[in-house]
Amino acid sequence: MLSLVKTMRIESATFTASAFNKGQLPPASLPEIAMVGRSNVGKSSLINRLTGRKGLARISSTPGKTQSINFYLINETWHLVDLPGYGYARVAKSQRASWGKLIECYLTDRSNLRGLVHLVDIRHPPMESDIVMQDWVRSLGISSLVVATKLDKIPRGKRLQHLKIINAGLRLTNPAIPFSAVTGEGLNDLTEALSLWLQ
Numbered sequence: 001m002l003s004l005v006k007t008m009r010i011e012s013a014t015f016t017a018s019a020f021n022k023g024q025l026p027p028a029s030l031p032e033i034a035m036v037g038r039s040n041v042g043k044s045s046l047i048n049r050l051t052g053r054k055g056l057a058r059i060s061s062t063p064g065k066t067q068s069i070n071f072y073l074i075n076e077t078w079h080l081v082d083l084p085g086y087g088y089a090r091v092a093k094s095q096r097a098s099w100g101k102l103i104e105c106y107l108t109d110r111s112n113l114r115g116l117v118h119l120v121d122i123r124h125p126p127m128e129s130d131i132v133m134q135d136w137v138r139s140l141g142i143s144s145l146v147v148a149t150k151l152d153k154i155p156r157g158k159r160l161q162h163l164k165i166i167n168a169g170l171r172l173t174n175p176a177i178p179f180s181a182v183t184g185e186g187l188n189d190l191t192e193a194l195s196l197w198l199q
């Protein structure tokens, strides 16, 4: 089907700010699209693939590294926002609580938030923390979509089955977008969805 949406081209992408607490959040003046998901699910990799800038967001093999909310200015007009990973057990409890609080602050009180991309790993059924996050986002009335990451790690013949489990587990009405930061599969569907939010 011919798409009616003119998919955005990302001409420029620059890191603008990190916020470790509510007071450090930049003014809510530009439209924002945020990424949320468990530690290590592939948020930074998705941001780098989406923007075509390999080193823009730090990719870490050590889960639980990103403690801040990171803001990236796209095309001088909107912010892509990388939220701290949730659900990683091996960090200090006090630290975990403060990340939770920061995500909560952001998601409950950000007037310029146009949409939230919720990332889950296509290899596994949604975890309890993913289900809680999805239900909470829905209850807040935030526009959201789910991206199933690391598509390249699942053989083609098994992908549909994995997606079904994710769609059912999170009780999605709009199915998850399968995505690979390695191959770029799913990138067009994702950018099209983001373009709609930014219109």
Ligand SMILES: Nc1nc2c(ncn2[C@@H]2O[C@H](COP(=O)(O)OP(=O)(O)O)[C@@H](O)[C@H]2O)c(=O)[nH]1
Pocket (backbone or CB within 6 Å): 037, 038, 039, 040, 041, 042, 043, 044, 045, 046, 058, 059, 060, 061, 063, 064, 085, 149, 150, 151, 152, 153, 179, 180, 181, 182
């Ligand atoms: N094969 C594969 N690996 C990925 C993909 N996305 C992320 N990874 C890997 O998963 C790990 C965590 O990625 P990262 O983007 O830092 O996750 P974050 O903690 O959610 O920001 C890194 O080792 C990445 O190279 C993907 O689409 N395919």
Ligand SMILES: [Mg+2]
Pocket (backbone or CB within 6 Å): 043, 044, 045, 057, 058, 059, 060, 066
């Ligand atoms: Mg990251």
